[in-house]
Amino acid sequence: MQVPLLTVENLSVRFNMPDQVINAVNGVSFSLNTGETLGIVGESGSGKTVTVLSILGLIPKPPGEITGGRALFEGQDLLPLSTEALRSIRGQEISMVFQDPMTSLNPVIKVGEQLREALWTHNPSDSRSNHRRRGVELLDMVGIPQPERRYNQFPHEYSGGMRQRAMIAMAMANRPKLLIADEPTTALDVTIQAQVIETLKAARQETGAASILITHDLGLVSQIADRVIVMYAGRIMEEGRIGDIFSRPRHPYTISLLASIPSIQQRRTKLYSIPGQPPDMANVPPGCPFHPRCAIGGDRSACRSDSPSLLDVGAGQRAACHFTDEAAIWARERGT
Amino acid sequence: MTRYVARRLLHGILVMWIVSTAVFVIFRLVPGDPAAMTLGFDASPEDYEALREELGLNDPIHVQYLRWMGNLARGDFGKSITHGYAEVSSLVFPALGRTLELAALSILLAVIVAVPLGMISAIREGTWVDHIARVFTTLGFSMPTYVMGIGLLILLAEVFPLLPPGGYVPFGEDPVKHLSQLIMPVLTIASVTAARLTRFMRAGMLEVLSADYVRTARAKGLTERRVNYWHAFRNAAIPLVTEVGVNFGLLVGGMVVIEQIFIWPGLGWLMIQSILTRAFDVVQIAVLVSAATFVIVNLLVDLTYSWLDPRIARS
């Protein structure tokens, strides 16, 4: 058994707001091996971003507070580290690409300068001209045309796709061991999204980095991840290999989600529609958080009172549901 | 860029034209014409008529207007009857210089205090530094300038006679005295302005600190120093430039009370003195000059702004 690159155990994060407490992440555990790509999917507000930001100590405190758990990166727990200690991990060992390329780059600093800074902060002794050369190289690597000229431009002179490429260049600058991409293509057009995903794949291949890809797009995750975690209300509902989760889902939420998305391959007569709304994170339903919307457990007392734990359902697949067997039958009946 | 500058200049000229027309209208058309204003109510009808003739008040109004605009355009501000036919510009410009000196020093001091204070108070939001900064800004906001000025005067000139109680000696004559005369008015103005700028800086920094690009900067592994004082500050500083400029412009025109308290013969002081001695010919030029200063300062601010913010400069 390989020693995982990253192991998150029982991570819980909450936000103490003036009038309420938001339990954004509740006992999330997962691990990631070297070179592996893990997908995290879930609807907005399900805690995907908070999970990964906590690992790097990037959630604002206050109001954020990590209430428990560990995040072992190469055996070292990152959660108790000081900002100063985390600094040598951020951007060097673990780097991030964010959702909105329009706001993620500093508008008043030239792109090249922002790129050079990522190099400089971890190799302060190297010369300025070396950093510059490497910066131009990186822009070239992510497919930005005329990198010499683009190096000296401001973010607003870049298109959305180019900004996201620049973000990827910045993230790969120090050849990190882990790349976290938080909805890297959500704000982009389909054809640009495809370009950026190719760039990400190439960058990953070149450096051999492991990666975490956060998205709400099940199609996207199915194309580039090895394993996937499905989150709902700050919890992991199901986890497994891509092939298993998409062809043999065992959790009613996963099954419902898959049945509710249109596919271009075959037109469904009718989409399955999950009733109700995603939960208000300040008032998550007791028991299984999905129970008010669940087609199987909706009115069973076990589901309403006992929160199911994430248990092995075979072949490295885990699901947090009291009735995974019935769910599997339901899935087959629905033909998902 | 040049086109932008040209448009802003034109804009400024237009504003000045409107202001000078307004001054003309107010001083000619309000009841009690300039001659009466200059002479007072007890003047003889002959003196009054003679002055009307001398001032050209008997000419048709459009002739008067054209003459007024023509003189202004040539930079001829006329002579003041009440000041023994002295050139008005020789009264107004030195006064403007003294006001600018006071305003500039006050703004400088205010910026030196407000920028770090506002930044630290934002970065350390909720800590004791922040609380102290906020008490200070609230005080500065709620205390009227004249209270602050008179308070200082009583404290530092009466109770502890450390400083001269106002007055003005040119720098060239006695530099030490000149500077000591500056201290109290500068402190008074700077404290109020600093309060305003601190609050502005704090709000701007708070907004910028929660921006996505600040998170990106942290995720890159930059030091907190670099994140705060380079990435965040650069963005927060841009709107601050405008705020400083606007405050400076307001100071130049709004120093009347302070100059009165500290007997500082600036533009505000000159205006009050001229009103008291009925030197309307000085008042109108003083008003114009202070408006012009405001317009020029704003022009400079806009240009600096577009130079600082690449998003404006390039489009």
Added chain:
Amino acid sequence: MKTDAARKPILDIRDITTSYHIRRSGAQKATTLVAVEDVTLSIKPGETVGLVGESGCGKSTLGRTIIRLLEPSAGMVSFAGQDITHFNHQEMRPLRQEMQIVFQDPYASLNPRFRVRQILYEPFRIHGISKAVASQKIPELLSLVQLPPDSLRRFPHEFSGGQRQRIAIARALALEPSFLVLDEPVSALDVSIQAQILNLLEDLQTELGLAYLFIAHDLSVVGQVSDRVAVMYLGRIVEEGPRDAVFNSPQHPYTIALLSAIPDISAAQGQQTRERIILTGDLPNPLDPPSGCRFRTRCWRGDQLCVDQEPPLAPVSDSLVACHYPGPEDSGARS
């Protein structure tokens, strides 16, 4: 298939061009941005035409021109057999009841200071329909979009995105229109809510016989709801045809690339998928579109002919295609 060749189209547009006059800061004279050029399209009663394309290609502009929120600079719009191209505000008024629009952002399109009752009453008030009639109809509207009756007393901010979109749909349906422009109605919604709204729109169509122009950038959503599909690129329709023809045997290189770019879950479920084509480059600047075929800067089939001549929209098997070298990817002419 709901289309019926015999039925007369409810909406018919011919060679529509819509431009914006924009003034860039510092520029002396206004530039013209042609957002929609030479578009011809018709929609039959009860039919859904899907309109797809990337951001800025002119989908919303076309939608707004069709319901005459914008005036076209050339071409003709006719609705229910009536030429409305140059109708003024007054003349459009009676027609406004017949054609409605639902916008993408359910947060921005509802007045935050109005209760739901007032929001739903607005269309009746504008068209001078009595309060009595309105108050009878409003609860019906609410149940049509499956919102609880007590929603009437609440404000928009008390609702989730999906619920707000239901309110917006209810408002659009108030005057019993026969045609709706749906401008990205589910783009801002969560995956689990998207299906709710798509199903609702489908139910409403069956129940009320509505015709839809369904605008989206998400091809899979369009494929789910449309009878016919039009693909837009930089202001022009490049391919238009029955849903299955466009999705199963796309002819225009852009459609082919677009379809192959969509990440689909089929592969993970062990099904065959198409080969991926990754387009290079960004969308050209609409202020300065390429000569000849607009897609040529990103097309892998193009040659000199494409630089020189704009390809007309011409029939190719079941569809209309604007390309000099149309055809499925394996048979397409290559240069």
